[in-house]
Amino acid sequence: MGGHLHAAVITPSTAMAQIRSGDVRLLGISSESRNEFFPDVPTFREQGYDVVETLWRGVMVIKGTPPAVTARLVRGMEDVEKRPSWKTFMRENMQDSMPLSQPDLQRFVAGEVADRRQFLMSLQKK
Structure with missing residues (x-):
């Protein structure tokens, strides 16, 4: 490099x-x-x-987005992830998948934020 x-x-x-x-x-x-x-x-x-x-990616929307819009986005992402071309792309680019439902992703992100916050706060004490 x-x-x-x-x-x-x-x-x-x-x-x-x-x-x-x-x-x-x-x-x-x-x-x-x-x-x-x-x-x-x-x-x-x-x-x-x-x-x-882990390195993760997700699609986020602003709080208050209508559930119908969120559901449509979730279905669209699920449809993309089922495509053979998507699976080929992921393999060719050596990308792991993190198949989480919308509620599971919400919990995961909340946990990540809490963990990072705790880590950063611990640095102040040193």
Whole structure:
């Protein structure tokens, strides 16, 4: 990466060209379990680091969006995720899926926000 970095925390799919060329070596995966695309790379926990972190994406709407609109968006996303072309795209780009229902995603995001808030608040005490 320009010869300026000794280490970086990035998604493996972002650095695939550098991983394939040997310019970057993948040392660990931050997910709960080993990644299907990189089965030989140990998780951080396997290496003694209590770190579990996932990169997630979601579609959000403003609070108060009518339920009919939200339901239509959910159906549209579900339809896209069922398409063979989407599955091919995900595999070719080494992207994991996080199949969560709308209520589960709401809980997940709330948990992420609470965890980050707690972490940031703990930094003030140090």
